[in-house]
Amino acid sequence: MRALRFLLRKEFLQLFRDPAIVRLLVMIPIVQLIVLANAATFEVKRARMHVVDLDRSTMSRGAVDRLVASGRFVASEASGSTAQGDDALMRRTVELVLAIPAGFERDLVRDRRGEVQLLMNAEDGAAAGVTQAYARQILAAYAAELQVRLVPAVAVGRARPEAPPARGVPRVEVRSRGWYNAELDYRHYMVPGILVQLLTIVGTLLTALNIVREKEAGTLDQLNVTPVSRGVFITAKLLPLWLIAMVVLSIGLTVARFVFGVPMEGSLVLVCAGAALYLVAALGIGLWVSTVTETQQQAMFVNFSILMVYLLMSGLFTPVSAMPHWAQVVANVNPMRHFITLMRAVLLKGAGLPDVAPQLVVLAVSGVVVLAVAMRQYHKRAD
Amino acid sequence: MSAPAVIAPDAPLVVPDGAPVVVRGLRKTFGATVALDAVSFAVAPGELFGLVGPDGGGKTTLFRILTTLLVPEAGTATVLGRDVVQDLWGIRSRVGYMPGRFSLYPDLSVEENLRFFASVFGTTLAAGYDLIAPIYRQIEPFKDRRAGALSGGMKQKLALSCALVHRPEILFLDEPTTGVDAVSRREFWDLLDELRRSGLTIVVSTPYMDEAARCQRVALMQKGRVLAIDAPDAIGSRYPRPLFAVHGLPRHALIEALRAFPHAASVQPFGDTLHYADARSTHPADAVVAELLAWVRGRGITEAWAAPIAPGIEDTFIALMGEAAA
Structure with missing residues (x-):
């Protein structure tokens, strides 16, 4: 144990002597979270709208006003024909065209239903989808206000004059659902996931690079000719990196709370316990990478190749239920997936220990398994 | 050693007491x-x-x-x-x-x-x-x-x-x-x-x-x-042949001349000089030196000098490597 103490002292000495490490530790969580959380959102703000109001009634103006008042839309252009609206889409001066046919108010009063047409530039399909969803939501609210059924006919077209969106396309029932509030929660939902991803990158990469650096420098051999056992060596390597990752998590949680206002409904102790267990697996992956590579460059490459698969199969960016069966099986043994689940459940829903106990068990087991495999690989290396 | 071979046949390993x-x-x-x-x-x-x-x-x-x-x-x-x-x-x-x-x-x-x-x-x-x-x-x-x-x-x-x-x-x-x-x-x-x-x-x-x-x-x-x-x-001292240091210019001409000498066993450059080994183990050293100088002079190298020397570890090593490769 004396040897462990000296090795630990040496590790900390080296870590804090490296100015890049200290800087990275603080900067990575802050910068990454801010950049990723803002980039990974589909929120649409102030979409420019071309208004073709052929009805010119109180109710048609009301519809336009509601859209503009939401802050999501700006009525930047207006004209008397949809053809001009198409042109505007083509020129990309607007993102959508709102066409209100003549007789809109009359139909509303007489038949208690009216039609509006939305044309949008769907070059960016995701943005168009969100824009459309906002518009429908706002119009549905307006319809509810008027105590009538207002049915917008929605046409999603590309900004191409030879394929003008036809009028009278299928009618879509507007139903107000929680999905439309997703935007509000979106970052609350994404930030914990991004934080897990960050922790994974820091944990695996730092570990792999740190150990491979000793290989490159020949100091690993030098240490192997001392009475220091491999268990002690690995413990001395992993413990400081584990602590560093926990610090990154703390900084990340602080940013999440105070920059993104992510709710922290549940116990942070539970989050830290999950992270503590999860990091064993993450560091184990880094250790394994270090055993199969000889240079930092190789380690970097192998590590990122593994991380890509690992991240994509975690359910962070794509729902696991959309994956083929075999991928779902893989995703279910992916500790990252379970840690993300735990983070979201505890932070957003305020889940307690009984709720996330299964996740904690999976994390603990995967940590032990990954570390055992890596240690075994590490021992084999000598021959 | 009788034969010119310098590689000892598998001698039994002698282990000193308390050999580390x-x-x-x-x-x-x-x-x-x-x-x-x-x-x-x-x-x-x-x-x-x-x-x-x-x-x-x-x-x-x-x-x-x-x-x-x-x-x-x-x-x-x-x-x-x-x-x-x-x-x-x-x-x-x-x-x-x-x-x-x-x-x-x-x-x-x-x-x-x-x-x-x-x-x-x-x-x-x-x-x-x-x-x-x-x-x-x-x-x-x-x-x-x-x-x-x-x-x-x-x-x-x-x-x-x-x-x-x-x-x-x-x-x-x-x-x-x-x-x-x-x-x-x-x-x-x-x-x-x-x-x-x-x-x-x-x-x-x-x-x-x-x-x-x-x-x-x-x-x-x-x-x-x-x-x-x-x-x-x-x-x-395991070196099996009489060895001579030879000096002369131009060097590459000297090497060629010595290698062409009928009794040459090997010619190796050693820093400024050449180490020449004679194939005749019983021939008197003085006679070898005289013959060598006469031979190289006959090949246009007038400024030459030769003397018998004791073989060093490197001479043996080069000879050994030659044998091992053969």
């Missing part, structure tokens, strides 16, 4: 490359033992097996009476190893490196200070400098200090002077002499013949095989 290193029939391959092949030798207590040979001779592989970093495929090796495969922990705390490449922490200072390596052996810098003092004192003025910023000679002294600080019973030095200037090299070997006099067994490898001459015994290694083991002088 005994190697029997060691073999190690890396893929198709045979790094070590049937290597056997024993080192006597307190001996300065040299492994001499060109790069790729298997010296580093041998060191890595003896320091428990590699496992041999066949054969056995014991260090301080302990088997390198079975009893590696008994060996690791008692040997000092200095790899061929600088292998200390470049981001730690001189003193931090030294203290660290002392501590992992369960000792302290103070406890080992008197042993390393002759070496460490020379780099002590730079003890706060990072090891990566040291010059080659200083790095090497630091590495030796780190290998010695836990008072090992045997020291393994893999090409300790490669890439070091001539003065530092000489100083380094003076230090090794001092350590040997204090009773420490040292196994050192080197590609330099002048350094080999400072060992008590050397094993000549080439392509994973030991060609000969003996004291440096004795190895020199």
Whole structure:
């Protein structure tokens, strides 16, 4: 144990002597979270709208006003024909065209239903989808206000004059659902996931690079000719990196709370316990990478190749239920997936220990398994 | 020795009492490359033992097996009476190893490196200070400098200090002077002499013949095989033919002339001079010199000089390598 103490002292000495490490530790969580959380959102703000109001009634103006008042839309252009609206889409001066046919108010009063047409530039399909969803939501609210059924006919077209969106396309029932509030929660939902991803990158990469650096420098051999056992060596390597990752998590949680206002409904102790267990697996992956590579460059490459698969199969960016069966099986043994689940459940829903106990068990087991495999690989290396 | 062959047929391995290193029939391959092949030798207590040979001779592989970093495929090796495969922990705390490449922490200072390596052996810098003092004192003025910023000679002294600080019973030095200037090299070997006099067994490898001459015994290694083991002088005297130093200009013409001489056995350049071996072992030296000078003069080299010399270790080594390749 004396040897462990000296090795630990040496590790900390080296870590804090490296100015890049200290800087990275603080900067990575802050910068990454801010950049990723803002980039990974589909929120649409102030979409420019071309208004073709052929009805010119109180109710048609009301519809336009509601859209503009939401802050999501700006009525930047207006004209008397949809053809001009198409042109505007083509020129990309607007993102959508709102066409209100003549007789809109009359139909509303007489038949208690009216039609509006939305044309949008769907070059960016995701943005168009969100824009459309906002518009429908706002119009549905307006319809509810008027105590009538207002049915917008929605046409999603590309900004191409030879394929003008036809009028009278299928009618879509507007139903107000929680999905439309997703935007509000979106970052609350994404930030914990991004934080897990960050922790994974820091944990695996730092570990792999740190150990491979000793290989490159020949100091690993030098240490192997001392009475220091491999268990002690690995413990001395992993413990400081584990602590560093926990610090990154703390900084990340602080940013999440105070920059993104992510709710922290549940116990942070539970989050830290999950992270503590999860990091064993993450560091184990880094250790394994270090055993199969000889240079930092190789380690970097192998590590990122593994991380890509690992991240994509975690359910962070794509729902696991959309994956083929075999991928779902893989995703279910992916500790990252379970840690993300735990983070979201505890932070957003305020889940307690009984709720996330299964996740904690999976994390603990995967940590032990990954570390055992890596240690075994590490021992084999000598021959 | 009667035959011109210098490679001794498999002589029985003589193991001195309490030999700190005994190697029997060691073999190690890396893929198709045979790094070590049937290597056997024993080192006597307190001996300065040299492994001499060109790069790729298997010296580093041998060191890595003896320091428990590699496992041999066949054969056995014991260090301080302990088997390198079975009893590696008994060996690791008692040997000092200095790899061929600088292998200390470049981001730690001189003193931090030294203290660290002392501590992992369960000792302290103070406890080992008197042993390393002759070496460490020379780099002590730079003890706060990072090891990566040291010059080659200083790095090497630091590495030796780190290998010695836990008072090992045997020291393994893999090409300790490669890439070091001539003065530092000489100083380094003076230090090794001092350590040997204090009773420490040292196994050192080197590609330099002048350094080999400072060992008590050397094993000549080439392509994973030991060609000969003996004291440096004795190895020199194994040379099977009369040897002459020849000097003359132009040099390349002289080499060609000597090689064309009917009784020439070998002609090797050695610095400024050429070493000429005559195939006739009983011919008087004076007569050979006279014939040689007459021969080269007849080929247009008027300024030539020749004299009989005692063969050195390098002469034998070159002859051995030629035989081994044949």
